[in-house]
Every structure is written in C-alpha cells, then in structure tokens.
C-alpha cells in the first residue's frame with residue numbers, strides 16, 4: 003500500500019501555497035500562486051526520477067519510463083492543482099499527489115510495469131479565471147485548439163497565453179503528445195452522497211452535462227428617488243428575476259437540475275441609481291443531455307419574456323458546454339473490485355462536478371474514483387476528507403493501476 | 410433677466426470636467442475630478458468679485474457683500490457640483506451656476522441688495538462615494554458633527570477627511586458660520602412629471618423620506634455542480650429574493666413607495682461556486698414618514714423570514730435616514746408668483762430626490778424650484794433639460810431673490 007504519511011504531508015505542503023494575508027487559499031490558473039504550486043510539484047516529480055514534460059497549454063506530465071516499456075502507451079493518472087477563490091486543499095491536488103504515491107510505491111516494490119505510468123496536472127481545470135473549465139484536458143484531448151485556448155481572455159482581462167509565458171509554463175510539447183492507454187482520476191466527491199451514506203469509495207460511471215453562460219442585461223440608468231416604478235428599466239431587478247426563476251426550475255426538477263448564479267455585477271453600481279447593466283453567470287447542470295437542453299431552452303424562453311416585460315435587452319454568451327459523459331465500464335469494474343479486495347464499501351455514482359477525466363474519455367478509456375467529502379462541502383476552505391478515506395482511495399488507485407499494468 | 414449665454418456655456422464647461430476615456434462624466438465627492446470642478450467654480454466666483462470661503466467639510470461659499478449689508482443674514486442659493494458615476498451635466502451644477510448668474514445680473518443692474526447674496530456648493534450631495542448623501546449640507550445644518558463626517562469611510566475604503574485634505578478642500582470655517590436668511594435651491598426635477606405635463610416650473614413644497622441600508626447576507630460557499638439544491642445556503646439567491654420582494658412591495662404601494670437595489674457584490678464571485686456572501690444596498694423612499702417606517706419594518710420582517718427559510722444569516726446597516734421635509738410656504742408662494750409674472754405654468758410638487766435644501770430647511774426658511782427633465786431621465790449621461798426651461802428657471806430664481814432681498 004501507498005506511503006500515506008508522504009501523501010498527507012504533501013497535501014498540507016501544497017495547500018499552504020497561495021494563502022493570502024487572510025489565510026485564504028487561491029491558486030487561479032496561470033497566476034503567481036499557480037506557478038509556485040507547479041514549481042513544487044515538479045520538484046516532487048523529479049525526486050522520484052520522473053521525466054517532466056510541459057505541453058503548449060501548460061499541462062505538466064511526470065512520466066515513469068523504463069527502458070523496456072518506453073514505446074508502450076502509458077497509464078495516465080492525475081487531475082489538476084489550480085484552485086477556485088478561497089479554496090479547499092483537496093480538490094484536484096489529491097488526485098495528482100496520489101498518482102505520485104502510486105508510482106513511488108511501485109518503484110519501491112521493484113515492480114517493472116509493462117507500460118509507463120505517468121501523472122498529469124492539467125491547466126485551468128476550475129475555469130474561474132479562464133473559461134471554459136477543464137481547459138487543459140479539453141485541449142489535450144483535441145476538443146479545443148491550443149491556439150484558441152491561448153487566446154482566452156480572463157475574467158481579469160489577461161490573456162491565458164501571455165500568463166503562461168509569464169509564469170514560465172508555456173511548454174513546447176504538442177498537446178496529445180502522449181497517447182494514454184487509460185486515464186484514471188482519483189478525486190474527492192465534492193458532494194454529500196458518500197459521506198451521508200457512509201461509503202468510502204465511489205466508482206464513478208458517468209458525469210453530468212455542464213452549461214455555463216454569461217448573461218448581460220441592459221436597462222436604463224435613472225434616479226432611484228424620482229423614477230416611478232412603472233417607468234423603470236431596471237437591469238438589476240431583471241437579473242434578480244432570472245436568479246429566482248432558475249431556482250424555481252431547479253426545485254421543480256426532482257433533484258436532477260442544479261442551477262447556480264455565482265457571479266454578478268451591476269453598473270453604475272451606485273446606491274441611488276437604477277442599474278443600467280447587470281452581468282452574471284449561470285451554471286446549469288443535468289445528468290441527461292436531453293434534459294439539460296430543455297433547461298437551456300426554458301431559460302432562453304424566459305429571458306425573451308423577461309426582456310419584453312421589463313423592457314430591457316438581454317444577451318447571453320456560452321462560456322462552457324459539455325455533454326454528459328459515460329466512463330469506461332471495464333475500469334469502473336476494476337475500481338469496484340479493488341474496493342472489495344480492500345474490504346471497502348463502494349458505490350457506482352454520477353459526478354456532479356466537471357473533471358479532466360471527462361475530456362480524457364474522448365481519447366482513451368477513462369474513469370474516476372471518488373472519496374467522501376465531509377458534509378459535502380467543496381469550493382470552500384472547509385472542504386475536508388478523513389485521512390483514512392484519502393489513504394483508502396489512493397490504495398484503490400494503486401490496485402487499479404497494478405491491474406491495468408498487468409503487474 | 411439673467412445672462413443665459415454665460416449660464417449655458419458654463420454648464421457645458423463644468424460638464425466637461427471629469428470625463429473619462431469613454432467620455433463618461435464622473436466627479437465623485439472629494440475625488441481629483443471633484444477638485445477640478447471646485448477649482449473652476451472658484452475662478453468663476455472670483456471673476457464676479459465674490460468672497461470665497463471653504464468650511465471644514467469642504468462646502469464652498471461665494472458671497473456678494475456690500476459695505477452696507479455685511480452684517481445682515483445672507484440669502485443663500487446653491488446646490489452641489491459632485492456627481493454620481495457616469496452622470497449627466499445638470500444635476501446640482503444648474504443650481505450653483507444659476508446662483509452665480511442671479512448675483513451677476515443684480516450686480517450689472519447696479520442693485521444694492523439689503524442683504525448679502527451667496528452661492529453654496531455643498532460637499533458630497535450624491536452620497537455615492539460616502540454615505541449619507543447631502544452630507545455637506547447635513548453637517549452645515551448641524552445634523553451630523555463635522556468630526557464624524559470627516560471619519561466617513563468611502564465605498565473605495567478612503568477617509569473623507571483625508572481625501573478633502575488631499576484635494577485641498579479641507580477648509581477652516583466652522584460649518585454653519587453663515588446663518589442664512591433663506592435658502593433657495595434651483596434644480597432639475599430628475600423625474601418625469603413636469604416634462605409629461607408640459608409645465609416649466611415646479612414649486613417644490615415638500616420632499617419625500619429616504620432610507621438607505623446596506624444588507625449583508627452570509628451563506629455557505631459550495632460546489633455549483635455537486636451541492637443538491639436542498640442543501641444550499643445560497644447568499645446570492647437570498648439577495649435576489651430581497652430584490653424581487655422590494656419590487657413587489659413598491660408595485661403594491663400605488664406609486665407611493667419606490668425601492669431600488671443599485672449596488673451588489675457576491676463572494677467569492679466565481680462561476681462554479683455557490684455565493685457565500687452577498688452585499689447590496691437598498692434605497693427606500695416614501696413621501697409619508699409613517700409609510701416609510703412601514704416599508705422599513707416590512708423589509709426587516711421579510712429579512713427575518715428569509716434568513717430562516719434560506720438558512721442564511723442577514724445583517725443590515727443604515728447608511729442614510731431622512732424623514733420627509735416640508736418647505737417654507739412663503740417661499741413656495743413667491744416661486745408661484747414669480748412663475749406667473751413670467752407667464753410660466755407652475756405646479757406645486759413633491760421632490761422624489763434628496764437635496765441640500767432638505768438639510769438647510771432645518772436652519773432657515775427654504776424651498777426649491779424645479780425645471781423639467783426630458784423624459785424624466787437623471788443619474789444618466791442622457792439627463793437633459795431644454796435651454797428655454799433652464800433659462801426660465803434661473804429667471805424665476807432671480808425674481809424670488811429680488812423679492813426676498815426687498816429690491
């Protein structure tokens with residue numbers, strides 16, 4: 003089994019990178035804090051003798067080759083190390099660091115695997131600074147050209163390509179340069195199911211569809227004291243109506259649709275001025291493509307009605323759109339078997355979050371292993387998983403890799 | 410009658426100060442742009458031989474004394490020259506510059522008024538950067554201590570006192586140093602009534618009550634994809650519910666209550682994170698104190714219910730609170746008489762906006778003259794008034810001053 007002490011210590015070490023003065027952890031993609039995290043990761047990869055490669059979108063690969071297996075397709079493990087704003091410590095990092103433990107354990111045992119084993123840390127999985135999310139793996143899998151991706155303008159007005167150059171992670175390898183034999187991503191669930199049901203391993207068989215839009219509502223600025231309600235074209239009120247509409251739809255979906263408005267801004271943003279402009283994002287998800295399309299259509303229809311009734315103009319821009327994904331049945335079974343060998347309860351489940359595995363599934367057999375998130379909290383500094391679950395998940399990953407490598 | 414050419418030209422000149430690269434006009438209180446506007450105003454005051462005084466809260470006074478009337482209480486005209494964000498050209502400036510025209514006209518005619526005539530430009534009337542609004546006149550009238558006012562922290566984190574020092578407008582006169590005989594404020598209506606009814610002069614007999622609050626809602630940040638709707642504590646959704654609630658109340662008030670949410674921000678403000686914090690302002694107004702209190706109480710009750718139903722915590726802070734004000738009946742009559750002498754239609758009306766006159770009414774007989782705002786648009790660069798109405802309003806002011814000065 004894996005070296006749990008090293009894994010837990012490294013999670014803490016990486017988790018300290020990117021803390022601000024208020025002790026909030028933020029390592030947005032291609033930021034200075036992301037660079038510091040990447041630098042640390044590469045030191046660790048080299049300590050275990052891995053060959054480190056960086057591709058043009060900044061994805062980092064640490065590859066364990068032997069002379070005998072150099073021409074074989076590698077088994078790829080991994081996830082991401084970028085974070086949201088004021089993030090937890092486990093999201094992404096757990097999968098990357100566990101990958102290193104799997105390799106180190108096999109190395110220590112003197113195993114000579116039939117194929118290379120590699121660990122990837124994909125660029126900009128979170129999608130907070132640059133949209134879409136899962137961008138590094140999307141580019142790697144050929145779903146977005148590297149040129150277009152590098153031209154992405156961030157929420158702070160920066161260009162991803164320039165920021166990658168600036169932090170020294172605009173690599174030279176062409177995305178896709180390693181064709182994986184399989185991709186397995188170990189991750190915290192980030193939701194409440196495993197924790198609630200007291201199950202330590204999720205065998206993730208699919209992942210729900212994700213639709214991100216940025217909606218802009220244009221009204222007319224006017225005086226808050228003198229403008230009769232009936233004469234207002236209040237962009238902020240219209241935005242609030244969209245937010246409550248989305249919640250009503252989600253409530254009516256029997257727990258299937260989730261909808262979130264996570265960002266908003268008004269212009270001119272003054273206490274006594276009716277907002278002339280409201281801009282906000284919508285994150286819509288459903289495990290069923292047909293249903294997700296229905297939600298998108300319902301929103302579009304509602305925006306049309308609202309534009310007419312509030313006399314505002316409304317436009318929307320798609321920031322990300324990913325259909326639901328099914329994972330590789332064979333690997334999902336290997337996960338269940340590994341759990342049962344280790345006497346762990348497991349459960350087949352759907353991922354509510356987007357993950358790099360959903361992109362890698364386009365180019366190789368892929369699946370995911372989940373471990374419980376205490377109280378389902380994630381994208382929050384309180385994100386936590388019991389050490390025993392972290393260790394169990396890494397050992398399941400080790401067993402699946404052993405199996406796939408034919409050790 | 411007044412020199413309309415000079416008035417219209419100066420409105421344009423002052424209106425060009427504070428334009429940004431996008432041609433948006435913003436002269437927030439005690440900013441660099443406000444300083445530039447103040448400097449220009451003082452040049453104009455000195456051109457007409459006025460004595461310029463600045464008080465400790467930065468209010469500017471240009472006083473026309475004669476040797477004979479130096480010991481009399483002055484007739485004070487004026488308004489403010491600070492603006493909202495992306496403002497129009499007339500709000501405030503019209504009253505200040507018309508005051509200068511009234512004095513200049515009397516000077517040119519060789520009138521020797523029985524009392525000094527003075528023009529004030531009060532600090533921070535808009536209240537966008539520092540709350541409460543009408544701060545300069547409030548301090549002048551003794552409703553807020555100058556020490557407390559100077560300690561006000563702005564929406565940008567600055568201290569008003571430090572900013573006034575920085576721009577060179579922390580004067581030495583004690584607020585209240587001139588005890589006015591009367592205060593008359595000429596202003597654009599900023600609302601649609603006069604324009605709609607084709608009436609050129611509003612004789613403003615009262616002003617509605619204003620209540621400003623900042624509301625902070627605390628929820629729990631969580632993952633937008635994995636957190637079931639029923640487990641969310643979504644501060645942003647709760648904020649949206651407050652916005653639509655306020656609109657429903659206003660709609661039910663028979664055109665009496667107006668309610669505006671002009672500013673908002675979410676934290677962490679990321680597309681895939683349920684907001685943990687929402688902060689927004691509420692601007693509530695009603696011409697009747699009793700009704701305004703009912704609206705405040707209804708909102709407070711709603712916030713309590715909402716905190717329980719959405720499992721969030723909600724706090725609110727009063728940023729400004731002014732009861733409705735009645736103006737001086739005698740001056741209102743003089744305004745009506747002046748309009749009728751000039752063959753202008755006039756109408757008694759209520760001010761929907763807050764004005765410095767409502768503070769000055771605490772220390773001397775005060776009233777306001779309104780002129781039409783085309784389509785009722787204000788706090789917007791499209792704010793406009795026909796030249797003929799601007800000139801008519803200034804001539805009404807001239808006549809009222811002549812009357813009060815016993816010329």
Ligand SMILES: NC(=O)NCCC(=O)O
Nearest residue numbers: 127128135355356634681
């Ligand atoms: N795992 C994760 O938080 N990914 C970010 C993309 C998403 O919002 O689901």
Ligand SMILES: NC(=O)NCCC(=O)O
Nearest residue numbers: 227274534535542762763
């Ligand atoms: N006249 C004016 O716009 N004053 C600002 C205070 C208010 O919001 O009413």
